[in-house]
Amino acid sequence: MALVGAAGFYLFLYGFGSPVAATYALFSAVALAGLSRIPGTGPQRAATVLRLVPVCLLLVVVGTFLSVRTWSAVAGMLVIGFALAFAAVGGPRPAGAGPGLQLLYILPSFPPYDPHSLGARLIGTTAGLALLVLxxxxxxxxxxxxxxxxLAARAAGTAAHCARELAAPPYALSPDSDGRARAAGTGLRSLKVPEADRPAGPGVRDRALTHTGLAARTLLSRLSALHGPPDGTGEVLRGVARLAEHTADELAPRTGPRTAPGKAPGPGSGSGDAYGELARARARLAAAPAGPAAPAVLRRDAAALEVADAALTMATAASLAVGGRTAADRVLPGRFWYARTPAPLLWWHRIRGHAGRRSVFFQNAVRIALALAAARLIAGLDTLPHGFWAMLATLSLTRTTVGETWGTIRVALxxxxxGALLTAAVLTVVGPHTAVYAVILPVWMLFAFTVGPVRGVGWAQGLFTVLVAMVFAQLAPATWRLAGxxxxxxxxxxxxxxxxxLLAWPRGAHDELGRAVAGLLRRAAETVVATSASVAAGPVGEGAVAGRGYRSLRHALILAESAYAQFQSEPARFGAAVPRPAGPDWQAALMAGHHTLWGADRLTAPPAAPAPFAAALGPEPAEGLTGLGDRVxxxxxxxxxxxxxGGDGPPVPALRDPAYRGFAAEPPGAPRRYYAAVSWLDSLMTDLERVTAPEGGTR
Structure with a gap:
């Protein structure tokens, strides 16, 4: 920042005699390297900035022409401020760049209204961004x-190792393998992944990579819980191992996919053969008559079928993540609904999903847009000198909770x-000798940009106050009054x-997370009841869940995940050095939502898909399954x-009633479909136990 800012500023101010271009070159670097928090390594940030160059130039043009009147500048600030803040729905990179883009619109939105200087503004902005990219x-x-x-490739490789171990004596995971499986699954959690590498965008590849990670985590979890002799599940486990190996090869960036690029798993390639073999092994196990098999064997078979489903899902999602839309030819709809959806429509789905007052992205965008518009209105009506500093303070000091905002403001003031006292002293002593400011400015830049982020917002504001005074003292004569x-x-x-x-959602994501997770569990409960009834009704009821209720559960899951992500960034109280107190395990609640979606999709497959459970349940198993679904x-x-x-729900008691547990009642003659459904409900109950467990934590 110091090198780029000083180089651009001095090049245009002293080399070409253009103070306008010098100002824009400097503040372009400050905007996208200082105020922005673009995640990633240097090359990743450079690529992001390069893609944003047209947007930056457009903001400078629009800000220049809207600054002619206060009302047009305020209206533009309201609309553009909301749009730039709401762009955070696109992932960590747009979210990180948002504040810097706001600054590049704020800077030209103040008088003097001089469209003739637009060329110098664009030249300075372009040069500053080019230097920053380099x-x-x-x-x-x-x-x-x-x-x-x-990380997903490593998780798939770990799953292959675990499946091979479970298929051979002693038919159990060693402590080392179990630890590796847990570590690989935990490593795919979003909080463990650097922001720049999280697949959070709305496109096909990002959605598919997210799907791959969720499937891999589910696969590893189910493999860790599997135990006992394989009996009829050995073929399935060997198929899982082979398919997971091919998936790991396909995801590994250096080895590349074994399938031809642009093809989903299918016959004619290594991964396609493995996919087909596992699909056939799963179908054979699912269609095998239960007969006189012991309930313990049927329970293990049901667990093995869940493992196979997770492996098949992981392989298909991985092919979409590698091949993109070209790999969607053989992908069935349903859980991979996004595979054939055009990119603009995927963006529309993402935007529409958050275009409501219950979305934390919407709340943040409204809050910052209203604050910036109010600041621009006051600056315009009162003709506040250097009014863009007031808007910059509003932009940089507003937080998502009122407690954090006021805590930040106190330290910043x-x-x-x-900094103002030091500035007044420097301006009084140095006076109009601009050469002194020119010599000191680069050193002060390096000091401010190094110490400020480390020491906190108070130091950053104080050091930046001195920095901007040195800049403006070189652009025009300045006195100690500039500090005031x-x-x-x-x-x-x-x-x-x-x-x-204080006025707009002062508690940030704290309350919204509770509401979102509560809504998620209500939607999940509806899906559980509908799925249990559908399975109990037999093949005629298949596909009944993949409708409106399924979509509402998916939308509730999106809102809960975004609220949880923001909740992680909000301290319990500003400046607190202690972790949050123990509370609900929000991650377990989110996983319960995912498991509900996946189980409902697997158990009520549409008729076009090869449903693995075709046998109808008898009266007693159907009644038992429906009752168990109602209890869950x-x-x-x-x-x-x-x-x-907003509710007054009582504390949730611990589960001591054995009737809640899935396999408490095992009706005689129950088919495999019953055990598959009960296994799903039992895993959901495990998730619910974790949500309110005393040792659960908010992280």
Whole structure:
């Protein structure tokens, strides 16, 4: 930042005599390298900035022409401010770049209204961004962490090893293998993956890679829980091992896919053969008559079928992640609904899913857009000198919770006051001798950009106050009064940010997470009841769940995951050095939602898909399954009422009633379909136990 900012500023100010271009070159670097928090290594950040160059230039053009009137500048700030903040729905990179893009619109939205200087503004912005891209790409190279695709490949390889171990004596995982499986599954959690490598975008490849990670985590979890002699499941486990090996090869970036690029798993390639073999082995096991088999054997068979389903899902999702839309030819709809959907429609799905007051992305966008518009209105009506400093303070100090916002403001005002005192002293002593500022500025830049982020917001504001004074003292004559103007602007911007932090969703994601997870569990309970009834009704009822209720559960899961992601970034109280107190295990609740979706999809496969459970349940198994589904759904509703901040649900008691457990009642003559459904319900009950367990934590 110091090198790029100083190089661009001095090149245009002293080399070409253009203070306008110099200002824009400097603040372009400050915007996208300082105010922005673009994740990733240097080359990754450089690629992101390069893609954003047209957007930056467009913002400068629009800001220049809308600044002619206060009302047009305020309207533009409201609309563009919301759009740039709401772009966070596209993933960590748009979210990280948002504040910097806001600054590049704020800078030209103030008088003087001078469209004739637009060329100099664009030249300065372009030069600053070009220097930033080169510096990010080539200076101070950083080691790249493993990508999510590599982590998924390792998880698939670990699953292959575990499946082979379970298929051979002693038919159990060794402690080392079990630890490796748990570590590989935990490594795919989003909080364990660097932001730049999280597949959080709305496109086919990102969605498929997310799907791959979820399937791999489910596969490893189910393999860890499998035990006992394989009997009839040995063929399935060997098929899982082979398919997982091919999936690991396909995902490994250096070895490349074994399948031809652009083809989903199918006959004619290594992974296709493995996929077909496992699908046939799963179908044979599912169609085998239960006969006189002991309930323990049927339970293990049901667990093996879940393992096979997770492996097949992982392989298909991995092919989509590698091949993109070209690999969607043989993918069935349902859980891979996004495979053939055009990219604009996928973006529309993402935007529509968050276009409501229950989305934390929507809440944050409304909060910052209103605060920036109010700051621009006050700056325009009161003709506040250097008014963009007030908007910059609003932008940089507003947080997602009112407590964190006011805590940040208190520290920032103290730092700004100290910086203003030092600025007044420097301007008084140095006076109009710009050569002194020109010599000191690069050193101060390096000091400010190094110490500020390390020491916190107070230091950052104080050091930046001195920095901007040195910059503007070279652009025009300045006196000690400039320090007072800076202090006034930061105070006004801070008060505006604090006011809107208080008025607009002051508790951030805390309450919204509880509401979202409570809604997720309510939707999951509806799906559990519908799925249990559908399975109990036999083949005629298949596919009944993959309708409106299925889509509402998926939408509830999206809102809960976004609220959980923001919740992780919000401290319990500003400046607290202690972790949050123990509370609900939100991650377990999210996994319960995923497991509900996957189980419902597997047990109620559409008629076009090869349904592995075709036998109808008898009266007694059907009644038992329906009752068990109702109990699991009731438990979900009880946990939901307990988590909802707007409800008055009682504490959730521990599960001591054996009737809640899936295999407590085993009706004689129950087919495999019954055991598969009960195994799914039993895993959901395990998830629910974790949600409210005393040792659970918010992380």
């Amino acid at each position: 510096a990010e790409r080539y200076l101070f190279p950083e080691p790249a962490p493993p990508s999510y695709r590599e 103290v730092g700004t006051f100290a 103007v800076r202090m006034l602007d930061v105070l006004i911007g801070s008060l505006i940010g604090g006011a809107f932090g 759904a009731g438990r979900m509703l009880l946990v939901s009422a307990h988590l909802d901040p």
